[in-house]
Amino acid sequence: MENEKVVHLEDRVPKLKEQRKQKANRRLIFYLSIFFLLILFIVYTQSSLSNVASVEVKGNQYVSDQTILKLSKLTKETSYWKIPKGEVADRIKANPEIKSVTIHKSLPNKVVLNVTEYKxxxxxxxxxxxxxxxxxxxxxxxxxxxxxxxxxxxxxxxxxxxxxxxxxxxxxxxxxxxxxxxxxxxxxxxxxxxxxxxxxxxxxxxxxxxxxxxxxxxxxxxxxxxxxxxxxxxxxxxxxxxxxxxxxxxxxxxxxxxxxxxxxxx
CATH class of the missing domain: 3.40.50.10960 (Rossmann fold)
Incomplete structure (x- = not known):
């Protein structure tokens, strides 16, 4: 009986080692993935890739898109993640025809200005x-x-x-x-x-x-x-x-x- 038990444990040792090795590999891949994602995120936020790519104006009938874009001061050099929504809305509402403005961001780097004009x-x-x-x-x-x-x-x-x-x-x-x-x-x-x-x-x-x-x-x-x-x-x-x-x-x-x-x- 003792010999049978010894033989049985010896058979299981290679399997246990293999399982531990697989777990260690998966853990390493996980940490490496996080590491590379952090690097990519830092590169993205510090490069022009994170800037505003396009700005769309909606809801305006009397005030032109160009006038609203000029008032917003949003350009392709503006960081998508650092848009001061309140300041942008206040600048646009400086136009006497603009009643209210809501700003929506759409990934990866699109901005939509929804404008409501005074009737x-x-x-x-x-x-x-x-x-x-x-x-x-x-x-x-x-x-x-x-x-x-x-x-x-x-x-x-x-x-x-x-x-x-x-x-x-x-x-x-x-x-x-x-x-x-x-x-x-x-x-x-x-x-x-x-x-x-x-x-x-x-x-x-x-x-x-x-x-x-x-x-x-x-x-x-x-x-x-x-x-x-x-x-x-x-x-x-x-x-x-x-x-x-x-x-x-x-x-x-x-x-x-x-x-x-x-x-x-x-």
């Missing part, structure tokens, strides 16, 4: 030039040529800054569906109302109103149109919102034949 609430026509007005009331530099006025009305004959600001605040309270329906707004003060305004709508109607309660009464514009279609189908005219809303057609509707006969008989 252009209106344009002022002054000396033949179109000056945009932001939702925060900021009057911007004139745009080149005639802008696309489908999303914001044009203010004509507006010279008082305080009245312009009041008009902008009123427009801010209206939904986009109504502001986009307005083509032009004229400042037309009267003796009885120094804040009287006249609107020309994209649908061909004219609105006479007071700036004092304009935003509140203009909310009823879609409802007023629905009622008008019943009494004045396809008619165009002036919708008065100064006191109680009423419609004044440009041309009087033709009287029905039956009505004419009754009037003749009468």
């Amino acid at each position: 252009r609430i209106a344009y002022v026509l002054a000396k033949g030039k179109y000056l945009p007005i932001n939702e925060n009331g900021k009057v911007l530099k004139a745009v080149k040529g005639k802008p696309n006025l489908s999303n914001a009305p044009l203010l004509v004959d507006w010279k008082k800054p305080d009245v312009i600001q009041e008009m902008v605040q009123s427009l801010n309270k209206l939904p986009d569906t109504i502001t986009k329906a307005i083509a032009e707004i004229y400042y037309t003060p009267e003796r009885s109302d120094s804040l009287h305004i006249t609107l020309y709508m994209n649908d061909g109607h004219e609105v006479s109103a007071s700036l004092r309660d304009f935003s509140k009464k203009m909310l009823d514009y879609p409802t007023i149109l629905n009622y008008m279609e019943k009494d004045y189908p396809n008619a165009k005219g002036i919708i008065h919102l100064e006191v109680s809303p009423y419609f004044e057609p440009y041309t009087k509707p033709k009287e029905k034949e039956g009505d004419e006969e009754s009037e003749t008989q009468g």
Whole structure:
């Protein structure tokens, strides 16, 4: 029995040695891998390979990509790992049209600038030039040529800054569906109302109103149109919102034949 035990242990010794050798080799490979990865990381962070390779701008409509990139001061010499996000965002928001900025980094070395601009609430026509007005009331530099006025009305004959600001605040309270329906707004003060305004709508109607309660009464514009279609189908005219809303057609509707006969008989 003792001889059998000795023989059995002698058979296992080579296997144990081989297992220990394999474990030692795996441990060595593991440490060497970590060592080389650290070296590669140090080389990467200290070389131009870790710099920003590309910057993409998203969300901007009015401010050009080039302007935003210039404000960001991000270049191919900027370290991807050392981008001061707060400082970059503040520099971009220095532009009066930029409302907010979020910065996202995408490996290996791409940067995305997500920009939110202030909404252009209106344009002022002054000396033949179109000056945009932001939702925060900021009057911007004139745009080149005639802008696309489908999303914001044009203010004509507006010279008082305080009245312009009041008009902008009123427009801010209206939904986009109504502001986009307005083509032009004229400042037309009267003796009885120094804040009287006249609107020309994209649908061909004219609105006479007071700036004092304009935003509140203009909310009823879609409802007023629905009622008008019943009494004045396809008619165009002036919708008065100064006191109680009423419609004044440009041309009087033709009287029905039956009505004419009754009037003749009468």
